[in-house]
Amino acid sequence: MNFLIYLIILALGGYIGYKDILNDFVNKRIAIMQNYALLFILFIMGISLGIDNHVIEYFATIGYQSIVIALFTIIFSILFVKLISKKVLQREERITNDN
Numbered sequence: 001m002n003f004l005i006y007l008i009i010l011a012l013g014g015y016i017g018y019k020d021i022l023n024d025f026v027n028k029r030i031a032i033m034q035n036y037a038l039l040f041i042l043f044i045m046g047i048s049l050g051i052d053n054h055v056i057e058y059f060a061t062i063g064y065q066s067i068v069i070a071l072f073t074i075i076f077s078i079l080f081v082k083l084i085s086k087k088v089l090q091r092e093e094r095i096t097n098d099n
Helices: 002-019 024-051 053-057 059-098
Strands: none
Touching (some): 024 053
């Protein structure tokens, strides 16, 4: 049920952004609101982690796994961006040369 609520909220936000319903005042401050919301979520997550004794016991294992996942994510993101940007640049050069 929670997933459905999240999906509805996400779709509603996407619709509002797509239709440009919000005025310029709100649009300019969305980044600030996102930062504060993110900081609040991180704060709550920190409290939850601090309360859970199992997380503290397995912190070394969790940390190692997190580092491995982060490194693979970074490496493959860079490789993917290089591959895609190379393809896009080649396509742009072909279009430019055709004209």
